[in-house]
Amino acid sequence: MDQSTFSPNPIATWKSIVRVIVFTALILVLGNVFFAMINPDLGHFSLYGRLWHGRERLPFGETPHLAYNFSMYNVDAMLKSHKIDSNDTKEEFVVLVIGDSSVWGTLLTNEQTLTGSLNRMGLIDEVSKKPVRFYNLGYPTISLTKDLMIMDQAVRDYQPDLILWMVTLEAMPWERQLTSPIVQNNPEFIQDMSTSYNLPYDLRSSLLKRETFWDKTIFGRRRELADLIRLQLYGVMWAATGVDQYIPDAYTPAQRNLENDISYYGLTQETLTSDVLAFEVFNVGKTIATEEASTSVIIINEPIMISSGENSDLRYNFYYPKWAYDTYRSLMNQYAQARGVDYHDLWDIIPEQFFTNSAIHLNPEGEDILAKAITRILEEYQLTAVQ
Amino acid sequence: MxxxxxxxxxxxxxxxxxxxxxxxxxxxxxxxxxxxxxxxxxxxxxxxxxxxxxxxxxxxxxxxxxxxxxxxxxxxxxxxxxxxxxxxxxxxxxxxxxxxxxxxxxxxxxxxxxxxxxxxxxxxxxxxxxxxxxxxxxxxxxxxxxxxxxxxxxxxxxxxxxxxxxxxxxxxxxxxxxxxxxxxxxxxxxxxxxxxxxxxxxxxxxxxxxxxxxxxxxxxxxxxxxxxxxxxxxxxxxxxxRNQTPRKLNEDLYTGIRRILIGMFKKYALADTLSLISVSVTNVSQVSQPGWLWVMLYAYAFQILFDFSGYTDIAIGISCIIGIDLPENFRTPYLKHNLKLFWDNWHITLTQWFRTYFFNPVSRHIRKNAKNFPVWAMVLLMQLSTMILIGLWHGATTNFIIWGIWHGAGLFLQNRWSELLDSKMMDAKKPFLFHLNRLAGGILTFHFVAVGWLFFILPEPRQAFKALGVLFGII
Incomplete structure (x- = not known):
């Protein structure tokens, strides 16, 4: 075996080498141009629900090797990997829960999240007698527009029976709407919302990705293609382990002693008005839900940590000076009354000790308290617990 | 790289x-x-x-x-x-x-x-x-x-x-x-x-x-x-x-680049992709269902093959461009129908090295100095010691010793089995038995090697034995 059996190819003439190079280059160029021209939506293909079960929450993560999960920007593909895509939703009363990391469940297993707690309540719809099933469509970046983007796609694809939209002030300012990477990488959605619903986005913002012809080629979309393959492969690990988030043994608790600082995005009590907050996004969300699925939307101001530490007379927590948050609550109430929105303010129902590493992240006990409070709201919709 | x-x-x-x-x-x-x-x-x-x-x-x-x-x-x-x-x-x-x-x-x-x-x-x-x-x-x-x-x-x-x-x-x-x-x-x-x-x-x-x-x-x-x-x-x-005879640059370029491309595909497309779902120290304790652990083990078996043979292809290809042929290191090892053939075709140059500088001289020495030493004991001793040394070369830890024993014992059993039954199976009048033997041998060999990888990957033998238990539905 010592002798090499590897011998050069006798037909490899210079002519044939040049021919191979030219032919390969031609196929490469033509393939890329053709791909760019048809610009296929790659997110439709999914092995979730076929070879392995769907995910309980949307793909997100920065430590794929530990969490078997990662952040990507193709909303369609993200939803196709979700349980909602593979479950037989005809036999369920489907409730979408939209929101940020507090809904997604940072530092929580799927059973411990808000939707996990709500599903454990075993609610049924008294009208249709169907079991109520809550789907976690939270995504850990804070922006109402990001929520709208996920909701828009999910409402069209899955025709939910009800939507719970968990919000907080940090997601509301117009200037924060385009800061989420998933929004920045879906500029066509922003363009569409701006055109169809006159949402006042800055379409020339440098935050939005500019898509050129090159970006539509296979080469330009190589990251998206790789992400789609990774998403499918991590399905094996998800199915095998049930892990979709790396939860460390210890974490830094949310800041209790606060800065002596009452600034908030350069705003004052006079300038923090409904104009600087993206209330129109709620209107569009409600419109889409009604038009596409005849569905109601319940907006809930999610609980925040009310700190008792240093400077807690000035601020509620790391995010919010008291004046800004109180103004926001007041504006939300005014908006809800003016537009007939089903709005519930649960901002202070969770005691300080139930928060984990952030002023909006709850521990499992906190999620249970929140779930019970939401259950009481849902009774108005005739969704009740089985006796 | x-x-x-x-x-x-x-x-x-x-x-x-x-x-x-x-x-x-x-x-x-x-x-x-x-x-x-x-x-x-x-x-x-x-x-x-x-x-x-x-x-x-x-x-x-x-x-x-x-x-x-x-x-x-x-x-x-x-x-x-x-x-x-x-x-x-x-x-x-x-x-x-x-x-x-x-x-x-x-x-x-x-x-x-x-x-x-x-x-x-x-x-x-x-x-x-x-x-x-x-x-x-x-x-x-x-x-x-x-x-x-x-x-x-x-x-x-x-x-x-x-x-x-x-x-x-x-x-x-x-x-x-x-x-x-x-x-x-x-x-x-x-x-x-x-x-x-x-x-x-x-x-x-x-x-x-x-x-x-x-x-x-x-x-x-x-x-x-x-x-x-x-x-x-x-x-x-x-x-x-030292070869003074000029080699044709076009032929070496063609062959070398083709080999490099094959190697790159194996390493960067196949092996790196399979690594996402391969069994590892981190994930092995998170799996409780045998079926999924088998999938992850298969993924590792092919990951290590494509990774290693991909690198070898790249090395051979680069060397070909320089004008020097390197020896082959892998010849479809997972398609071999017994463990000896597997080792003749997996990391070939390493196996040959150990055969030349350990197995053959030590065997000769024993045969010369202990003429009454039973053949079966000789085979067992040499297979075990060679494979343990190969294991130790990968790392001087318990798991690699167990991995060596696993393969040494496997080679010994296969050697005895071949002595006992292969001659009957090789009978040309019984082609069905012959092909069945080949097929069963191939499947068994692949799975024997794949299960052995557990000791290779997992540094803690306790973890590897636990994984074995999960694989076979015992735990």
């Missing part, structure tokens, strides 16, 4: 090939081998160690060459020129310390030039001091072999690695609290040791002809094969290196 690094290496191979004469080609090859030795050396946290380790291996190589080369052939113009060339290349690398080139050729800032010159000076002194006293002496060979094995033990054993790291950190005035066996990652050293042992043993057995320092260094540190083999034999390698 990063893709940009790979493309640079391929480009260098092409430039070497374009050299106008064989002599220039050799000089370029020598310089590039030395440069790559320092360039690809992983960065280490112990100060200057990532410079001194490649330097040390060069100096060891120099002494090995001295030990096998007759005194009268040492101070020839080509050998002196080679020594000067190597010294100049190393000093040039060291001088990058004074320019803004840190991290470009060497992984970290090289030591001051006087610190580099000191080992050279000591080596020259030792070389002249021992001149005529060490060449061709069995004691010299034994001392060199022991020294190499000691270095290998330090590198492969977590305990000795840690102690050495503590010592070196202390010498460098760094904290010993962060000492780790990983501080001693040494580019290609395992493979270099194999080549050195081969050269020393063949020289002792008078199977090696004279080789000049230039050829010796090119063979020893041949850069396409530095990080993952294959382990070529010097006699065969020199045949290609």
């Amino acid at each position: 990063q893709l940009d690094t790979l493309f640079i290496i391929i480009g260098v191979a092409f430039l070497i090939r374009l050299a106008p004469s064989l002599s220039i080609k050799r000089w370029l090859l020598l310089a590039s081998c030395i440069l790559v030795l320092f360039w690809l050396q992983p960065g280490l946290p112990i100060r200057y160690l990532d410079f001194f380790l490649p330097l040390l291996v060069l100096l060891i190589g120099f002494f090995v060459w001295l030990s096998i080369t007759p005194v009268e052939h040492q101070l020839t113009p080509i050998n002196i020129s080679t020594a000067v060339c190597i010294t100049l290349v190393v000093i040039m690398l060291g001088s990058t310390r004074y320019f803004s080139m840190v991290g470009i050729i060497t992984p970290s800032r090289p030591p001051a030039v006087y610190m580099i010159l000191a080992p050279f000076a000591v080596s020259i002194f030792l070389a002249f001091y021992f001149r005529g006293r060490m060449q061709g002496k069995p004691a010299t060979f034994s001392a060199l072999l022991l020294f190499l094995l000691l270095l290998l033990l330090i590198q492969k054993s977590p305990f000795f690695g840690l102690q050495t790291s503590v010592f070196l950190r202390g010498m460098a005035g760094q904290t010993t609290l962060r000492a780790s066996g990983l501080d001693l990652r040494w580019l290609g050293f395992s493979y270099i040791v194999f080549r050195m042992v081969h050269v020393i043993v063949d020289a002792r057995n008078k199977r090696l002809k004279d080789v000049n320092l230039q050829e010796f260094f090119i063979y020893m540190f041949y850069y396409p094969a530095i990080s993952a083999g294959p382990i070529d034999r010097m006699q065969r390698f020199l045949g290609d290196l």
Whole structure:
């Protein structure tokens, strides 16, 4: 075996080498141009629900090797990997829960999240007698527009029976709407919302990705293609382990002693008005839900940590000076009354000790308290617990 | 290896090939081998160690060459020129310390030039001091072999690695609290040791002809094969290196690039993708269903094959562009119908090395000195000891010993089974039985190897046995 059996190819003439190079280059160029021209939506293909079960929450993560999960920007593909895509939703009363990391469940297993707690309540719809099933469509970046983007796609694809939209002030300012990477990488959605619903986005913002012809080629979309393959492969690990988030043994608790600082995005009590907050996004969300699925939307101001530490007379927590948050609550109430929105303010129902590493992240006990409070709201919709 | 690094290496191979004469080609090859030795050396946290380790291996190589080369052939113009060339290349690398080139050729800032010159000076002194006293002496060979094995033990054993790291950190005035066996990652050293042992043993057995320092260094540190083999034999390698008959550049380019592309596909597309779902230390305890663990184990089995054989393809392809053929290392090992055939086709050059330098001589010795030793006991002893040594080469830890025992025992059982039944199955009048035997053998062999990988991947045997329990639905 010592002798090499590897011998050069006798037909490899210079002519044939040049021919191979030219032919390969031609196929490469033509393939890329053709791909760019048809610009296929790659997110439709999914092995979730076929070879392995769907995910309980949307793909997100920065430590794929530990969490078997990662952040990507193709909303369609993200939803196709979700349980909602593979479950037989005809036999369920489907409730979408939209929101940020507090809904997604940072530092929580799927059973411990808000939707996990709500599903454990075993609610049924008294009208249709169907079991109520809550789907976690939270995504850990804070922006109402990001929520709208996920909701828009999910409402069209899955025709939910009800939507719970968990919000907080940090997601509301117009200037924060385009800061989420998933929004920045879906500029066509922003363009569409701006055109169809006159949402006042800055379409020339440098935050939005500019898509050129090159970006539509296979080469330009190589990251998206790789992400789609990774998403499918991590399905094996998800199915095998049930892990979709790396939860460390210890974490830094949310800041209790606060800065002596009452600034908030350069705003004052006079300038923090409904104009600087993206209330129109709620209107569009409600419109889409009604038009596409005849569905109601319940907006809930999610609980925040009310700190008792240093400077807690000035601020509620790391995010919010008291004046800004109180103004926001007041504006939300005014908006809800003016537009007939089903709005519930649960901002202070969770005691300080139930928060984990952030002023909006709850521990499992906190999620249970929140779930019970939401259950009481849902009774108005005739969704009740089985006796 | 990063893709940009790979493309640079391929480009260098092409430039070497374009050299106008064989002599220039050799000089370029020598310089590039030395440069790559320092360039690809992983960065280490112990100060200057990532410079001194490649330097040390060069100096060891120099002494090995001295030990096998007759005194009268040492101070020839080509050998002196080679020594000067190597010294100049190393000093040039060291001088990058004074320019803004840190991290470009060497992984970290090289030591001051006087610190580099000191080992050279000591080596020259030792070389002249021992001149005529060490060449061709069995004691010299034994001392060199022991020294190499000691270095290998330090590198492969977590305990000795840690102690050495503590010592070196202390010498460098760094904290010993962060000492780790990983501080001693040494580019290609395992493979270099194999080549050195081969050269020393063949020289002792008078199977090696004279080789000049230039050829010796090119063979020893041949850069396409530095990080993952294959382990070529010097006699065969020199045949290609000295070959005056011009090879056709177009044919070598065509074959080399095709082989590199196949290797890149295996490594970067298949192996790296499979690594996402392969069984690992982190994920093995998270799986409780046998079916999924089997899927992850299959993924690992193919990941390691594609990773390793992909690297080998790339090495063979680059070498082909240079104009030197390297031996094959993998021939569809998972399609073989028994374990012996698997090992004849998996990491072929490693298996051959152990066969040549351990299995055959030790077997001969036992047969000669213990004539009544039963055949079955001989087979068991030799299979076990060879496979345990192969395991230890991967790492001096319990899991690799168990992995060696697993394969040694498997080879023994297969040997006995073949003796007992294969002759009946091979009967041409029973083609059905013959094919059934082949098919069942293939499936069994693959699964035997795949299950064995558990001991290879998981450093804690307890973890591996637990995984075995899950695989077979016992736990």
